[in-house]
Every structure is written in C-alpha cells, then in structure tokens.
Amino acid sequence: MATATDQPNPQPSSDEAKDEGLTFGAVLGATIGNMLEFYDFVTYSFFATQIGHAFFPTKSEFASLLLSLATFGAGFVTRPIGAIVIGLYSDRAGRRPAMILSFAMMGIAILVLALTPSYDAIGVAAPIVVILARLTQGFSLGGEVGPTTAYLMEAASARHRGLAVSFQPASQQIAATAGALVGEILSLTMTSDALDAYGWRIAFLLGAATLPFGLWLRRTLPETLHRTETPSIQVQNAQAAKTLRGNTRLLGLGLVILASGTIITYVTQYMTTYAQHTLHVDAPLAFATTVVSNGIGIAAAFLGGWLADRLGRWPIMVWPQIAALLLTYPIFLWVVESRNSAALLGGLGLLALIGSIPYSAFYVALVEGLPKGIRGGAFATIYAVAIAIFGGTAQLVVAWLTEVTGNALAPAWYLLLATAAGLGAMIFMPETAPSKLAASGKR
Known part of the structure; x- marks a missing residue:
C-alpha cells in the first residue's frame, strides 16, 4: 500500500506520525460541533411545545407549536449559504479556522436562544431575536460538516481513514442519544409549569456549556490543509479537473446518497413519536426504541468505518444497503402487526445496525474522491442542500403519508424509496481506498 512515507517530505508525515497526531482530543475537537448540532436538533424537537409557549403564545395550542417548528425549520434555509461561505473558507484558509468560526457562531446562537426573554417579557422582539438566532445557527451548521469531515480524513493515516471519518456519523448518534436522555430526565424530574418556564432553557444551556471547551480543543488542532496525501489519491485527483465542474458526477452521486441518509436518519429520530401517536404503545417503550436504535447506530457507524478500511469502500456501501432494502418492509410489517418490545427494539434495532x-x-469515499482544493466547500454544500431539502421535510412527509393513507406502514414506503435511491447511487461510486487502488495498479 502506498503511504505518505513514499513522498520526499522533510516534515514527519509517516502513517505512524499521523496516527500519533489523530488523538482522541483531535477527534473530539473535530466532531464536537457536529455533536452540538444534533444535540440541539433533538432538544428543540423535544421541547418544541415549551418553546412555542415562550416565544409564540397564541390562542391556539396547535398554532403555537407550528410557529415553533417553523422557527426550527428556518435554520435549514441558511445552511447552504453557510456551507458555501465557510466551506470555501476552509479550502483557502484551512480547516482549523473554519471549524473555530462555525463552532463559535453555533454556540453563540444556542446561548441567545436559551437566554432570550419570553414574549410576555419583551413582546415581539422575542420571536424576532429567536428567529435570527436560528438563521445564524443554520449558517454555522451548514459550514460545519465539510471542513470537519475533510479534517478527519486528512489527519488520519491512509489505512485508518475509514475509522477516523466514522466518528462523524457516530457523533451524530451520540449527541442525539444524549439529547433524548437530557430531555427525558428533565421531563421526569420537573413539573409541566417548570418545564414551560425554564426547564427547556436548562437543556440548551447544557449544550452551550461545551462552547469554551470546544473552542479550546479546536484552537489546539494541527492544520491539515497543506499535508501531503498518498500518491494514489493525488494521481486519481490529477486525472480530473480540480474544480466543481470536473467533479460533477461524483458530487451528483454524493447528493443522492446524502439525501437518502438524511431521510433515514430523520425518520429514525421520528420513531418515538410514531410509536406513540400511530402505534399507540406506552411512552417508555417508545422512548426506549429511539435510545436503542441510536445506541446501535453508534456501534454500526464505527463498524462501517472499520470494515471500509479492511475491505474497501464500495462493498461496505453496497452490500449492507442491499440488505437494508430487503429487510425494511418485513421489519415494519412485524412492528405494525405485533407492536411489542421485541419488534420495536429488536426489529428497528437490526434495521439501524444494517442501515x-x-x-x-x-463519507470517507466522498472526501477521498474530491480534490483537496474543493473538498471542504463541495462536501459542505451538497450535505447542506440534502439536509435543507430532505431533512427539514422527512418527518412532515412521514406524518402526512400516515395521516392521508391511514396506513401505519407509510414510514416503510418512504424509507424504501430513500434506501433504493441511495443504493443506486452507491453502485456507481468509485472505490477510493488507497490499498484497493494500489492493488489494482491505479497509482
């Protein structure tokens, strides 16, 4: 396998030196922004009703909730803008300054949301401030994932890139689980009046408490933008123009796969509501379903990265996706017909593992396949577009399909469509693992 030791470079750039540099602190520093994003997502979803009461009081409870959810959705609008601006900044100035900028903006926006007085205290200024905070947060989140994913790949050794990049999707599951647990603990230990008054603010402040630590971690990260990469990746990138136009096919495939993964992720997070509202199971089992699925998803993300380092990117994308396509409908049929813990925990847990x-x-195949000069901005942009279009609508689509059809299997239909689209794009993704390229002579 070709490694960085094959390069004439006066600086230490061996696989071993890179491994020493990619410490737990470096991984945490790179992914802490992604964690804060998903923690905020779950926390806002959990306390949407209380946030509506605080900033959008109306005579209608439903109208208040809709205004709260619309404010949450406003953050999706500015994601593509942030992806372009901060992503391009990371490709010019470096991954570290871009990550510091996005995390600082994100943390400040969450603090503003948590500390803004209610509508009763300052009137119409309250919802205006909250909406501006959400727009700012969406901008910062849009520019978060591209630079951090690029950083994880560039900081790792060639033989450990898959495992390193797997911390990105795993961090999402970790944060979603933490957010669900915080929400559950607060709801069990506080009265409804206390949650309405200040309990939801505690949940956001717990997330914002990571701001000083995260900024310190990111300031200590070594820069990776100008590191020399393995010859196999360099030659492969030299065969295509190092521009967006020269990588249109790869970016198009990536957009479809990211849309597929976004739908699957957001529908999975909807399972607590689905289990209670549609299947009418008890709340503890409904919450346990999401916690178990998230926990299994964490392990599966690391497993996928580990396998990709050993068997290549393409087979680990395609074969599990085929299994997910074949198992989705039978598992949901089992869940709907039995509505017991074995189906909800075991069946949906298995689907979370394979999916x-x-x-x-x-993730690692896409960042490896993109030239370094456009990697951060291009990845961030297509990720933000996929999230903005499909993440912001996934749960709404599932709820609407279930309501208009009266069929509890509606989520399975949407998941099948997303999984099939993702599989089709994955089949055409190139193999980018350095060991596979070296073995095939593409060096």
Missing part, C-alpha cells in the same frame, strides 16, 4: 454501516464508508 448505518454503509454511510461511514460513503
């Missing part, structure tokens, strides 16, 4: 494995391999 999460391919995306770690995909």
Whole structure:
C-alpha cells in the first residue's frame, strides 16, 4: 500500500506520525460541533411545545407549536449559504479556522436562544431575536460538516481513514442519544409549569456549556490543509479537473446518497413519536426504541468505518444497503402487526445496525474522491442542500403519508424509496481506498 512515507517530505508525515497526531482530543475537537448540532436538533424537537409557549403564545395550542417548528425549520434555509461561505473558507484558509468560526457562531446562537426573554417579557422582539438566532445557527451548521469531515480524513493515516471519518456519523448518534436522555430526565424530574418556564432553557444551556471547551480543543488542532496525501489519491485527483465542474458526477452521486441518509436518519429520530401517536404503545417503550436504535447506530457507524478500511469502500456501501432494502418492509410489517418490545427494539434495532454501516464508508469515499482544493466547500454544500431539502421535510412527509393513507406502514414506503435511491447511487461510486487502488495498479 502506498503511504505518505513514499513522498520526499522533510516534515514527519509517516502513517505512524499521523496516527500519533489523530488523538482522541483531535477527534473530539473535530466532531464536537457536529455533536452540538444534533444535540440541539433533538432538544428543540423535544421541547418544541415549551418553546412555542415562550416565544409564540397564541390562542391556539396547535398554532403555537407550528410557529415553533417553523422557527426550527428556518435554520435549514441558511445552511447552504453557510456551507458555501465557510466551506470555501476552509479550502483557502484551512480547516482549523473554519471549524473555530462555525463552532463559535453555533454556540453563540444556542446561548441567545436559551437566554432570550419570553414574549410576555419583551413582546415581539422575542420571536424576532429567536428567529435570527436560528438563521445564524443554520449558517454555522451548514459550514460545519465539510471542513470537519475533510479534517478527519486528512489527519488520519491512509489505512485508518475509514475509522477516523466514522466518528462523524457516530457523533451524530451520540449527541442525539444524549439529547433524548437530557430531555427525558428533565421531563421526569420537573413539573409541566417548570418545564414551560425554564426547564427547556436548562437543556440548551447544557449544550452551550461545551462552547469554551470546544473552542479550546479546536484552537489546539494541527492544520491539515497543506499535508501531503498518498500518491494514489493525488494521481486519481490529477486525472480530473480540480474544480466543481470536473467533479460533477461524483458530487451528483454524493447528493443522492446524502439525501437518502438524511431521510433515514430523520425518520429514525421520528420513531418515538410514531410509536406513540400511530402505534399507540406506552411512552417508555417508545422512548426506549429511539435510545436503542441510536445506541446501535453508534456501534454500526464505527463498524462501517472499520470494515471500509479492511475491505474497501464500495462493498461496505453496497452490500449492507442491499440488505437494508430487503429487510425494511418485513421489519415494519412485524412492528405494525405485533407492536411489542421485541419488534420495536429488536426489529428497528437490526434495521439501524444494517442501515448505518454503509454511510461511514460513503463519507470517507466522498472526501477521498474530491480534490483537496474543493473538498471542504463541495462536501459542505451538497450535505447542506440534502439536509435543507430532505431533512427539514422527512418527518412532515412521514406524518402526512400516515395521516392521508391511514396506513401505519407509510414510514416503510418512504424509507424504501430513500434506501433504493441511495443504493443506486452507491453502485456507481468509485472505490477510493488507497490499498484497493494500489492493488489494482491505479497509482
């Protein structure tokens, strides 16, 4: 396998030196922004009703909730803008300054949301401030994932890139689980009046408490933008123009796969509401379903990255995705017909395991396949577009399909469509693992 030791470079650039540099602190520093993003997502979803009461009081409870959810959705609008601006900044100035900028903006926006007085205290200024905070947060989040994913790949050794990049999707599951647990603990230990008054603010402040630590971690990270990469990747990139136009096919495939993964992720997070509202199961089992699925998703993300380093990117994308396509409908049929813990925990847990494995391999394949000069901005942009279009609508589509059809299997239909689209794009993704390229002579 070709490694960085094959390069004439006066600086230490061996696989071993890179491995020493990619410490737990470096991984945490790179992914802490992604964690804060998903923690905020779950926390806002959990306390949407209380946020509506605080900033959008109306005579209608439903109208208040809709205004709260619309404010949450406003953050999706500015994601593509942030992806372009901060992503391009990372390709010019470096990954570290871009990550510091996005995390600082994100943390400040969450603090503003948590500390803004209610509508009763300052009137119409309250919802205006909250909406501006959400727009700012969306901008910062849009520019978060591209630079951090690029950083994880560039900081790791060639033989450990898959595992390193798998911390990106795994961090999403970790944060979503933490957010669900915080929400559950607060709801169990506080009265409804206390949650309305200040309990939801505690949840956001717990997330914002990571701001000083995260900024310190990111300031200590070594820069990776100008590191020399393995010859196999360099030659492969030299065969295509180092521009967006020269990588249109790869970016198009990546957009479809990211849309597929976004739908799967957001529908999975909807399972607590689905289990209670549609299947009418008890709340503890409904919450346990999401916690178990998230926990399994964490392990599956790491497993996918580990396997991608050993077997290549393409087979770990394609074969588990085929299994997910074949198992989705039978598992949902089992869940709907039985509505018991074995189906909800075991069946949906199995689906989370199989369905999460391919995306770690995909993440590393996409950042490896993109030229370094456009890697951060291009990845961030297509990720933000996929999230803005499909993440912001996934749960709404599932809820609407279930309501208009009266069929509890509606989520399975949407998941099948997303999984099939992702599989089709994965089949055409190139193999980018350095060991596979070296073995095939593409060096």
